[in-house]
Amino acid sequence: MKRSNFATAARAAVVGIALAMGASPAFAGGPTARPLPPDSVYQLALPLTDQAGRTADWRNLRGKPRVVSMFYTSCQYICPLIVDSGKAIEHQLSPAERGRIRIVLISMDPARDTPAALRKVFDKRGLDAGGWLLASPPAEDVRAVAGLLGIRYRQLADGEFNHTSALILVDAEGRIITRTEQVGSKPDPAFIEAVRREAAKRS
Template identity: 50%
Template sequence: MKQLLLLLVLMLPFTTTHATQPLPGDSIYHLKLQLTDQDGHRQLLAERRGRPQLVTMFYASCQMVCPMIIDSMRATRNALTPAERAKIDLLAVSFDPARDSVAALHGYAEKRKLDAPAWTLARVEPAGARQLSGVLGLQYRQLPDGEFNHSSELILLDADGRIVARTSHIGRLDSVFVEAIRRQLGGT
């Protein structure tokens, strides 16, 4: 019994999780953002720590670029092997929380066949959307007609929330970006 206890005590430093380690200074998880997903579940952005994330920002009523962003995200995920897909999460956060209610996000996910848990469509409060877009290096502005002019990028985060790769290739697969994801997943 003493030997087992000693073995457990010696293993303790090697069994720490990401959550017990301090966040790197350049982690987006320093943002204190509350996400609400397409099913009404709430979680802090930092709770996504521990797994690489493929992240973008969009708005559900967009008829032109945002569907291409989501299609590019899907194509990128589909370019991975099933084992690789199981190691990465997809997060699309709305920068239009006034119109993108939980019901709107849920309807969008159903229409586009974006199944949880792989896909998370989320909303945050307006100030949170602005903070997140700033940290991710994405820009958006609302136009007088209610539509948005915005950046179109996919961003890869490591398990600690650091940006490790990005692509602005929307509407077609970016093989260099897929390889960056593979390299990141190889280290997880």
């Protein structure tokens, strides 16, 4: 059985971020979790540090469908459109559907995307802590998570990135359902329908 292993001293922080990410208190410590499907992205043990400075394994995201993408906070062009995409998706959903879906943006630039940098974007864009998570992984894990999500990126000499602009829908168990590369304020209708189908399920 796959289990999240956190130090006892960090358990309070783990519970806090698990709740913020939408996980149940019973799952926060991980010991009661069912085995993960073999094709779940959560097979990768990935610590994430969020916009509030809390760190926990992303397997605490398990339990609700997620719309996941990668971005970096200093991006002036595509990444703001990725945020626009997430907000547009929210606007297409009913309150009940929004309560079942979380949007997760993972940084590809953890060296600069500190909790303060993440928080600045979070606040500037008026994101809802109940529906959004901005987080940075350890630098050594960026390529692994990008590979899992099918996101290509390359850092340029000036510190900027060339990268895939994609939104990935994963189900409550972390299996990839579908993806779209349509970003901006007009969401992909087929992607919205897939999100609604996942939101209608009960894990």
